[in-house]
Structure formats: C-alpha cells, structure tokens
Amino acid sequence: xxxxxxxxxxxxxxxxxxxxxxxxxxxxxxxxxxxxxxxxxxxxxxxxxxxxxxxxxxxxxxxxxxxxxxxxxxxxxxxxxxxxxxxxxxxxxxxxxxxxxxxxxxxxxxxxxxxxxxxxxxxxxxxxxxxxxxxxxxxxxxxxxxxxxxxxxxxxxxxxxxxxxxxxxxxxxxxxxxxxxxxxxxxxxxxxxxxxxxxxxxxxxxxxxxxxxxxxxxxxxxxxxxxxxxxxxxxxxxxxxxxxxxxxxxxxxxxxxxxxxxxxxxxxxxx
Ligand SMILES: O=C(O)CCC(=O)C(=O)O
Ligand SMILES: [Fe+2]
Numbered sequence: 456x457x458x459x460x461x462x463x464x465x466x467x468x469x470x471x472x473x474x475x476x477x478x479x480x481x482x483x484x485x486x487x488x489x490x491x492x493x494x495x496x497x498x499x500x501x502x503x504x505x506x507x508x509x510x511x512x513x514x515x516x517x518x519x520x521x522x523x524x525x526x527x528x529x530x531x532x533x534x535x536x537x538x539x540x541x542x543x544x545x546x547x548x549x550x551x552x553x554x555x556x557x558x559x560x561x562x563x564x565x566x567x568x569x570x571x572x573x574x575x576x577x578x579x580x581x582x583x584x585x586x587x588x589x590x591x592x593x594x595x596x597x598x599x600x601x602x603x604x605x606x607x608x609x610x611x612x613x614x615x616x617x618x619x620x621x622x623x624x625x626x627x628x629x630x631x632x633x634x635x636x637x638x639x640x641x642x643x644x645x646x647x648x649x650x651x652x653x654x655x656x657x658x659x660x661x662x663x664x665x666x667x668x669x670x671x672x673x674x675x676x677x678x679x680x681x682x683x684x685x686x687x688x689x690x691x692x693x694x695x696x697x698x699x700x701x702x703x704x705x706x707x708x709x710x711x712x713x714x715x716x717x718x719x720x721x722x723x724x725x726x
Contacts, residue, residue, distance in 0.1 A: 571622030
C-alpha cells in the first residue's frame, strides 16, 4: 500500500481487515491521468476494493474515467439516459429479478457482476448519487479468503470443476456461460471461489442433487462474516472493486430513493 500511495501523494487507510483501502486527497475530475490510474490499479490489486470519497463526476465523466481502465461493457437492465456505458441503478424501477435462488431487486443477492457473460467485468465502479437517510449499504465478501479457508478435501474436490451461469434473468437473449468454480486471478495469480447464488445454476458433469448440495455448501462458506466488508455510503463516494476477488450484495433495507451510477470494465475469459 505504501509505495503506490506515496506516488499518488494521497492518504490511504484500510477499509477493513477483510479487504479494501480508502484513498483520500485525490480529485479524479482533475487528476485521472495514466500515472494515477497505474497507482490506483496497484492499490486495487492489493486490496480488491477502493473507496474514493468526494468525487464529483457526471455520468459522462464517470464513463471517461472508466475508459482509462479498459473497454466498458453495457448492461441489459439498467441504462443511463446519457450513455449506454453507465448504468443507472435506482429503486424507482420497481423491477424485481427472479435469480436462481430467490427474488431480489437489482444488485441484491450475493454475486460477482455478470458472471453469465463470456468475458465478465473485472472491475466495477459504483458512484453514489442519492442515498436514503439510513440503510442501503453494500456488502462485499473476499473470495480469496473464502477459497483459502475451505477445508482441504473440498478445495481438492472443486479444483477442476466448471459451473454453468445464466443471464436469462435479464432477458431471453442474454447469454449463458461456463466458468471454472475456482478462478485464478490473471494479474496476481491468487485463487478465488467463483460461483454465486444469483447466476450459477449447476456444476457440470455432476448429478443435479450433488451439484445443488455442493453449491449451497460453497455459497454458505463464501459469505462468512469475517470475509465481509460492509460499505456505508456517502454521496459522491466512488467505490471500485475487483470482481475476480470479491462478491457483493446491495442491501435493500430502506424505503426512500437511492440512485447510483455504475461502470463495468470488461475482462478476459475467466480461467
Ligand atoms: O447498488 C448497489 O449497491 C450495488 C448494485 C450492484 O450489484 C452493482 O452495481 O453491481
Ligand atoms: Fe452487482
């Protein structure tokens, strides 16, 4: 943390023991050049999640910031009016999605983003626009810790398994994909659990009941409280996270408007 932070000339502190760094003293509207992105990337790889408070960015500025990290993906369910590459996430949209395990508003239920996609986003950026007077936190679970603390025989059992992920919850034409149950981070080499209760339907080459039991065991383990950082939002917080390393859950425990802008940076094929 020290080196990248020193180069950035900012103050960083750990967000929690499970993951995350807070990065203060940087204004991305003014200072989003290649050096800054390189240093932020180092911090993100180390901590899996960055909190950048006080960022005043329009949707188009957020999009421009996102493009410095890579190509952006669009999302079928939540388009911003000014651009296809920013998602508007607001509870005025009453849509509830029936995921494989249960019904949730958008972002609810533990998931890594868009795992139904053949090249799911490696990084998501979420920018708080309007918040309820209480509630509306987002919880994150560190999937490296989850993998590393699995019982050894379970780690061996899942080592070469693949799982089927479906995007049909967002429409009949949205793609499905098969990904490894254990994902190796292409930049750090660290392994992580890569199955989730929203999009992962079954494990390949396994009887249905066995697949179901194994998935439930993995889901229960993956979100143990000690792997979790819960972010309490302030307006203009920009939180970036690495979907290769963490799952997240938008907690719908409020009854007032909550608006977010989101970008997702395209990754490669999970391996
Ligand atoms: O609204 C939130 O806190 C998170 C929603 C979500 O899952 C996402 O932006 O990927
Ligand atoms: Fe999400």
